[in-house]
Amino acid sequence: MKVLIVEDEVVSQKLLMGFMEAYDAMCHQANNGKKAIEAFQEALVTGDPYDLILLDIMMPEMDGQQALREIRRIEAQKGIGGADMVKIVMVTALSDAKNVMEALVKGSCEGYLTKPVYPQRLHEMLVHLGLVDEKP
Amino acid sequence: MAEMRRDIDFDDDLYDDEDTQKDKYLTFFMAGEDYGIDIAYVTEIIGIQKITEVPDMPVFIKGVINLRGKVIPIMDVRLRFNMKERAYDERTCIIVVDINGTAVGLVVDEVREVADIPEAQVEPPPQTGKGRSSRYLKGMGKVDDEVKILLNAENLLYDEELEKLETIGEG
Amino acid sequence: MTNQFSPDHVEMVHEFAQEIRDLLDELEPVIIAMGECCGTEGKLEDISDDINSIFRLFHSIKGAAGFLNFTHVAATSHSAENLLDLIRTGGMSLQPDHIDLLCQGCDFIREAIDHVCQHYEDGGLSEQSRRLRDRFLAAIKPDLQAAEQGAPLIDLDGDLGSQVSPEMTVNFVSESQEILQAMESGLLNWLNDQENQELLGDIFRHVHSFKGNCGFLGFADLESLSHHLETAIDLARSGTKVDNGKIAELALKLVDVYRESLADIEGGGPGKIDGLTIYLDMINDLLPSADRVSSETVKEESDRLGDILVELGAASRAAVDISLAQQNRQLGAILVESGAVSHDAIDKALQIQAERKKKKIGPTKAKVTSRQDIRVDLGKLDQLIDLIGELVIAENMVVHSPDLVDMELDSFQKSSQHLSKIVRDLQEMAMTLRMVPVSGLFRRMIRLVHDLSRKSGKKVDFILRGEDTEVDKTVIETITDPLVHLLRNSMDHGIESSEVRLKAGKNSTGRIKLSATHEEGCVKITIDDDGGGLDRGKILAKAREKGLIHDDGSSMRDREVFQLIFAPGFSTAAEITDVSGRGVGMDVVRQNINKVNGTIDIQSKAGQGTTVQLSISLTMAIIEGMMVRCGQSRYIIPIINIIESFQCKPGMITLAPDGQEIVKVRDNLLSVVRLHELHKIVPDNYELEKGILIVLEARRHNFCLFVDELLGQQQTVIKGLSDYVTSFGNVGGVSGCTIMGNGEVCLILDVQSVLDRLNTGEADESAYRGR
CATH class of the missing domain: 1.20.120.160 (HPT domain)
Incomplete structure (x- = not known):
């Protein structure tokens, strides 16, 4: 599993990284939306796209909502649709209706987790998305 | 006062919310008579001011004024009752009423006071048949020795005009 | 019920509802557009973008519904997703039935939104959801079975x-x-x-x-x-x-x-x-x-596979026709199976088909655009606009304050000019805030016409024009129902069946055009069909039967006759199909349009079609006006009506035999309307030479208005005369009023109705002259 962790805050980065590595995932990092898009595009071009992007919302330069829309736009442009779209889970402290629905509806993200993220909830999300088996 | 009313009108509890306004009338003076209008309709009383005439209106509609940014029509109650017109002076007042959401200013000679006239002291309007003005009357209120003519505010605004419009429509 | 859900959840559900509704409005037309290019001739590449968009729609709904624990909604979306993914990956070709199914999916989601907005959970939807899921499953299954059986699957839609x-x-x-x-x-x-x-x-x-x-x-x-x-x-x-x-x-x-x-x-x-x-x-x-290169593209060509095969001589017309009769199976497969053509011939034809299709103009796809916006409570917006109106009045009061008259205030003048400019800009901005394009409304109509067309079996091209036209939000709300009725009417009574059309020498497919334009401060919505037109005789007969008219109506002009269909009690409830579902007649159409001060005009030619035009004035709450004085009264005249003003000299005036004064302005002879006569006021001057004549224009007719003095131009906030006042009938020559700097009310002249009054005198005679 190839994962991109988009998070500007170091502690959360480390936590998510550590957690994902427990699944033997190959983790890349980006600390803002722009970097995330670059990484996403590079992975597409090299033919080794990400299986999962964990995306924070509040970040410098470009926030997660924008990045999410941009990623979906790039996919649409390249004709990547359906189950081939990269799975994106928002991981954020923001839990207001507007942000949640913007991400889920406008951004078509696959999941929305609010911080603090507990390993159990992240695990359930990964199972739900069919990325890992039931057993941790 | 309240106790007294409770004795007379035992349905009063139902109207507790409106208790402060119930049976209260704003009384005003016009052509030698005292009139009363249900206080619930009255929003404010203002002095006479410049009225902008509007063409094609019945005579009793004097025009419109600006009341804090709202444009409201002004009715001369004397003319409404087919009484003689009288020049406005410093005692002339405009009673602003709100009847089912329609704000209208009523020009009267002079405003008197707010009077309590319990329902028991109100008699139905006499069937004199003299003129059609009786349609605008709700009844005659007795306060001490005096008689106040209580107006039916809703009929004051509409009634005849509507009938007129209907007959035009039919023709 | 509501109590058991947290306020957060409730808010979230409403946000969900709003977002999904928007998305549905945007994408439902795409589904229908997709339907127009599906079937045996459909080519995956043409619609793959659309498929992806629709997939994302259901994907988003699934995600968001899942987040809110709306399991039935999520499950239903998931099955729609499955179908779309299968189509997307080429595992299945898009069929008309799929379009229907997806439309039903959208309907279900809309119902579900209404449901969850009330109940905040979707337990009540389980049965509906299950039924719909079964249908999606059924749609997917036969294909899976076919693939499993290893049936020779010729991918007719495939190409490089x-x-x-x-x-x-x-x-x-x-x-x-x-x-x-x-x-x-x-x-x-x-x-x-x-x-x-x-x-x-x-x-x-x-x-x-x-x-x-x-x-x-x-x-x-x-x-x-x-x-x-x-x-x-x-x-x-x-x-x-x-x-x-x-x-x-x-x-x-x-x-x-x-x-x-x-x-x-x-x-x-x-x-x-x-x-x-x-x-x-x-x-x-x-x-x-x-x-010269022989150019196959120049000629009208068919891109139908059958035609090409015939053209190549690979199959006889008869074989193709027989096969076409079994359209539920793909043509190529049928032809191969029946031995009518070889695989190679099919391949070749397919290649040509692909090429030709590319050359053809694709179906007009509804462009999916997203724009950044935030939602604002309409009430707040109205308050803001009211406040800006008050601000304009207050600004007028300050700048034109009587206290400042005759004072030398250079820097004040400068600052106040600056202030005025900002206020004007603010005002303009405020007016645009409530404006929304009609595209959303129009797109909803695509679905309506699609459904009506399927139900009635009448084929129709539905054309939209001017979708970018912006109108006030309330206008959209008010014309939605009328539009539904008018379109339904066009489909039910206007457009004829294919057979009738062919007999009449028309294209078998009908045409309905819905367009919006801005014109003279109005927005005009036009519904234009090429159907049978209105039948004057039938309308008159029915009007007589209903007691709406008492004579034979032969003296009535066509327009008047057509207006009868909007009379209360004219349209018969029995004819209302389940699509409108409201059981109201055309009179409601007129009522709604009247509510926003609009008018309806109908033109129709028997056998050629009907054009219905709704004109609705834009909400122009603030206008540029010229203040004039006549005696003690002041009036505002909208600047757009004013051409010029001048003081007339003796000899410019001619008195017509009927007493009408006529003034010669350059080469034009213009009637004079005396404002003081119109409104029965006492002017300063009765002699035309002593006052001012203003040349006014309305509906391309000019006339002169006589007043005492021009007082200057100013921003005018239009206030309605009280409803009570208008209940006495139309106020002659006045469209509304405004509040002046000194707090008094000033009437705004309605140049149009002044002109009408001027004309009423002549109207009776001119009618005979055929005007």
Whole structure:
């Protein structure tokens, strides 16, 4: 599993990284939306796209909502649709209706987790998305 | 006062919310008579001011004024009752009423006071048949020795005009 | 019920509802547009963008519903997703039934939204959801079975294009750009050195390899155009007598055309070239007639597989027709199975079909655009607009304060001018805030017409124009129902069945055009159909039967007769189909339109169609006005009605026999309306020479208004005269009022109705003159 962790805050980065590595995932990092898009595009071009992007919302330069829309736009442009779209889970402290629905509806993200993220909830999300088996 | 009313009108509890306004009338003076209008309709009383005439209106509609940014029509109650017109002076007042959401200013000679006239002291309007003005009357209120003519505010605004419009429509 | 849910959840649900509704409004038309190019002739590539958009719609709904624990909604969306994914990946071709199913999916989601907005959970939807899921499953299954049985599956919709990966396209575009660059500089050099064979050789190679790439990736327009250019350059190279200069010039122009097409491809488009045949003709015109490239695209061609097979001589017309009768199976498979054609022939035909289809203009797709916005409570917006109105009044009061009259206030003047400008800008901005394009409303109508068309079996082309036209939000709300009724009427009573149409010599497919335009401060919504038109006789008969008219109506003009259908009690409830579902007649249409001060105009020609036009004034709450005085009264005249003003001199006035004063302004003779007579006021002057004449215009008619004095131009906030006042009937010549700097009320003249009054005197006579 190839994962991109988009998070500007170091502690959360480390936590998510550590957690994902427990699944033997190959983790890349980006600390803002722009970097995330670059990484996403590079992975597409090299033919080794990400299986999962964990995306924070509040970040410098470009926030997660924008990045999410941009990623979906790039996919649409390249004709990547359906189950081939990269799975994106928002991981954020923001839990207001507007942000949640913007991400889920406008951004078509696959999941929305609010911080603090507990390993159990992240695990359930990964199972739900069919990325890992039931057993941790 | 309240106790007294409770004795007379035992349905009063139902109207507790409106208790402060119930049976209260704003009384005003016009052509030698005292009139009363249900206080619930009255929003404010203002002095006479410049009225902008509007063409094609019945005579009793004097025009419109600006009341804090709202444009409201002004009715001369004397003319409404087919009484003689009288020049406005410093005692002339405009009673602003709100009847089912329609704000209208009523020009009267002079405003008197707010009077309590319990329902028991109100008699139905006499069937004199003299003129059609009786349609605008709700009844005659007795306060001490005096008689106040209580107006039916809703009929004051509409009634005849509507009938007129209907007959035009039919023709 | 509500209590058991947290406020957060409740808020979240409403946000969900709003977002999903928006998304549905945006994408439902895409589903229907997709339906127009589906079926046996559908080609995956044409609609893959749409499929992806729709997939995302259901995907988003699934995600959001899952988040809110709406399991039934999520599950239903999931099954829609499954179907779409299967179509997307080519595992199944898109069928008309699928479109219906997806539409039902949308309907279910809409119902579900209403449901969850009330109950905040979706337990009550389980049965509905299950039924719909079963249908989706049924739609998916036969295909799966067919694949499992290993039935010979000929992918009729397949072509090279569908095997092109996105990376290939990206590479193609960047490579092509380089080639075009080289081609361009080569052409420029060749222009200066036309005998240089080496240059020409380079150019030829560039064109040739470009053509090859285009062909490989299936961009037919590009390929065909390059092929023609290649031919032309080859002729130049081989020494045939052609005008090298002209060819080079044309080739340079074509480089630009190629670039445009490439840009389209880069943006995910099909790289279609507008006006392809024109370019092809231009090339041919430069060539000696013997060498002209036979251009198959110039002729009207069929891209139907059956026709092509017949054309190739691979199948007889009869065989194709028989097979067509079994349309529920794909034509190619049928023909192969029945031994009518060989696999090779099908392949070849398919290739041609693919090419021809690319050349054809694709169905107009509803463009999916997203824009950044936030939602604002309409009440707040109205408050803001009211406040701005008050601000304009307050600004007027300050700037025109009587206290300041005759004072020398240079810096105050400057500042107040600045303030006025800002206030005006603010005002303009405020007016646009409530304006929304009609596109959302129009798109909802696509669905309506689609449903009606399916139900009635009448085929119809539904054309939308002017979707970007912006109108006030309340206008949209008010005209939605009328529009539904009018369209339903067009479909039910206007458009005839195919047989009737053919008999009448019309195209078997009907046409309904819905358009919106801005005109003279109004928005005009027009519904135009090419159906049977209104039947004057029938309308009159019915009106008599209903007691709406008492004579035979022969003296009535067509327009008056047509207006009868809006009379209360005219339309019969029995004819109302379940689509409108409201059981109201056309009178409601008129009521709604009247509510927003709109008018309805109908024109109709028997056998040719009907045009219904709704005119609704834009909410122009603030106008630029000229204040005038007449005696003690002041009036505002809208600046847009004023042409000029002047003081007249003796000798300019003529008195007509009927007493009408006429003034000669240059070469025009204009009637004079005295404002003091109109409104029965006492003026300063009765002699025209002493006052001011203002030339006013309304509906392209001019006349003069006589007043005492012009007081100056100012921003005017329109206030309605009280409803109570208007309940006495129309106020003559007055459209509303405003509040002046001194707090008094000032009437706004309605130039239109003043003109009408002027004309009523003549109207009776002019009617006889046939005006």
